[in-house]
Amino acid sequence: MSHKRVLIIGGGAIGLAIGWRLARAGCSVALFDRGRVGCSASWASAGMLSPLSEAQFEEEDLLHLGLKAMEVYPDFVGELEAETGCCVGYRRDGVLLVGITQDDLEYLKFRYRYQRELGLPVTYLSGAEARSKEPHLSAQVSAAVWCPGDHQVDNRRLVMALKRGVEAAGGEIFEDAAVDELLIDGMRVIGVRVGEKVHKGDTVVLASGCWSRLMPGLPDSAKPPVRPVRGQVARLGTTREFALNTIVWYSRVATSTVAYLVPKGDGTLVLGATSEEMGFDEDVTAGGMFELLRAAWEVVPGIYDLRVVESMAGLRPGSRDDAPILGKTPVEGLIMATGHYRKGILLTPLTALTIAEVILEGRTPEIIRPFGIDRFGL
Ligand SMILES: Cc1cc2nc3c(=O)[nH]c(=O)nc-3n(C[C@H](O)[C@H](O)[C@H](O)COP(=O)(O)OP(=O)(O)OC[C@H]3O[C@@H](n4cnc5c(N)ncnc54)[C@H](O)[C@@H]3O)c2cc1C
Structure with a gap:
C-alpha cells in the first residue's frame, strides 16, 4: 500500500484512469477538472482501438505501444467493470x-x-x-x-466507469475546479493552486490534454509540446x-x-x-x-x-511527433501523461498501468522509455 498524495490535473480518460489505478493502490488521490470530467476529447472520440489499421510509416515505436495497449485492454476493462458494475462496451468488431x-x-x-x-x-x-x-x-x-485484430470500446461509458472507479476507491474528484498554477519549490513539485486554495502533494500528474502546455508555473524544460x-x-x-x-x-x-x-x-x-x-x-x-x-x-x-x-x-x-509524452520530467514529482493525439482511448489502460508503476515503484517501464519529454531536448 502506498500513502502518497497524488494530484491529477485533468479528468479526461487519461487522468481518470491514472487516478483509478493509484486510488486502488492506496494513494490519496485528488483529481481536478476545469469542467465536467470526461467531456472533452475523451467524449468526442470514436472509441476505436485500432493500431493495425492506423499503422503509419515511421511510427514503429508507437505501433508497438499500441499493440501492447491491446494486450492489456481486456483485463483492464474486466477489472473496471467488476469493480464498478458498469459495462464499457468493449467489442472485437474488426x-x-x-x-x-x-x-x-x-x-x-x-x-x-x-x-x-x-x-x-x-x-x-x-x-x-x-x-x-x-x-x-x-x-x-x-x-x-x-x-x-482491431477492436472498440464505448469511450463515454469508459470515462463514466473510470469516474465511478476513482470515487469507489476513495479518490476525490473536483469538477469546475481549474488548476490555476502548478506550485514548484526549486525543481520539486509541492502542489497546485485552484483559485485561492492550495492543495499540497508529493506528486502531480499533468493530464490536461491539449491544454497541458498552458499550465502556469511549468518551467520551459517541462512544457510539453502539445497543440x-x-x-x-x-x-x-x-x-x-x-x-x-x-x-x-x-x-x-x-x-x-x-x-x-x-x-x-x-x-x-x-x-x-x-x-x-x-x-x-x-x-x-x-x-x-x-x-x-x-x-x-x-x-x-x-x-x-x-x-x-x-x-x-x-x-x-x-505532440510534435504525434506520440504521447509519458513519465518523469526535470521537475521532481511532476509526471507527464499527455499528447495522446489520435490514440488516447486505445492508450488509456497502458498509460494508467505504466504511470502508476512510475509513481508507485519509481521506475520507468521499458515500453514507455521512447516517449519521455526528454526526447524533445527542451
Ligand atoms: C473526434 C475525435 C475522435 C477520436 N477518436 C479516437 C479513437 O477512435 N480512438 C482513440 O484511441 N482515440 C481517439 N481520439 C483521441 C482521444 O480522444 C484523445 O487522445 C484522448 O481522449 C485524450 O484524453 P485526455 O484525457 O488526455 O484529454 P481530454 O479528454 O481532452 O481531457 C483533458 C481534461 O483536462 C481538463 N483541463 C484542461 N485544463 C485544465 C486545468 N487547468 N485544470 C483542470 N483541468 C483542466 C479538461 O477540462 C479536460 O477534461 C479521438 C479524438 C477526437 C477529438
Whole structure:
C-alpha cells in the first residue's frame, strides 16, 4: 500500500484512469477538472482501438505501444467493470479499410504491404469479399484491407466507469475546479493552486490534454509540446434495417479526407473525423460536416436516410511527433501523461498501468522509455 498524495490535473480518460489505478493502490488521490470530467476529447472520440489499421510509416515505436495497449485492454476493462458494475462496451468488431478510386487503391495496397512487412494479421479483399463481410458497403468499393485484430470500446461509458472507479476507491474528484498554477519549490513539485486554495502533494500528474502546455508555473524544460488538433464528429441513429457489422474506414485520397463509421452498442453510428489545425476553436462547421458526410456516404450510401442525433468537435492533444509524452520530467514529482493525439482511448489502460508503476515503484517501464519529454531536448 502506498500513502502518497497524488494530484491529477485533468479528468479526461487519461487522468481518470491514472487516478483509478493509484486510488486502488492506496494513494490519496485528488483529481481536478476545469469542467465536467470526461467531456472533452475523451467524449468526442470514436472509441476505436485500432493500431493495425492506423499503422503509419515511421511510427514503429508507437505501433508497438499500441499493440501492447491491446494486450492489456481486456483485463483492464474486466477489472473496471467488476469493480464498478458498469459495462464499457468493449467489442472485437474488426476494421475494414476500404477504397473506391484508383488512387485510393494504390494507397491501400501500399499500406497493406507495409502492414504485412510488420507481420500484422491483415487480409486484402476484393470489393465483393468486403461486401460479404459488410453488406452495407457501396457497390463502388473496389477493394479493402480486413483488420480483425482491431477492436472498440464505448469511450463515454469508459470515462463514466473510470469516474465511478476513482470515487469507489476513495479518490476525490473536483469538477469546475481549474488548476490555476502548478506550485514548484526549486525543481520539486509541492502542489497546485485552484483559485485561492492550495492543495499540497508529493506528486502531480499533468493530464490536461491539449491544454497541458498552458499550465502556469511549468518551467520551459517541462512544457510539453502539445497543440489542439480539432476533430469533428457526427452521431447518426441507426434503424433495425440498417446496422453495420464492422467498423468501416475510408481514406479518400483525392481530398485527403478520412472518414470512419463506428457502430455503437446504443444503436448510434459514430461518423468521424476531421483533422484540423484551428487552435482552441471547438466549432462544428458546415464544411467539416460536408466532407465527412460525403466520404461516409460514398462508401456506405445507406446512411443517407439516418437521423443526425448529435454533432460535436473535440481537440486532440497532438505532440510534435504525434506520440504521447509519458513519465518523469526535470521537475521532481511532476509526471507527464499527455499528447495522446489520435490514440488516447486505445492508450488509456497502458498509460494508467505504466504511470502508476512510475509513481508507485519509481521506475520507468521499458515500453514507455521512447516517449519521455526528454526526447524533445527542451
Ligand atoms: C473526434 C475525435 C475522435 C477520436 N477518436 C479516437 C479513437 O477512435 N480512438 C482513440 O484511441 N482515440 C481517439 N481520439 C483521441 C482521444 O480522444 C484523445 O487522445 C484522448 O481522449 C485524450 O484524453 P485526455 O484525457 O488526455 O484529454 P481530454 O479528454 O481532452 O481531457 C483533458 C481534461 O483536462 C481538463 N483541463 C484542461 N485544463 C485544465 C486545468 N487547468 N485544470 C483542470 N483541468 C483542466 C479538461 O477540462 C479536460 O477534461 C479521438 C479524438 C477526437 C477529438
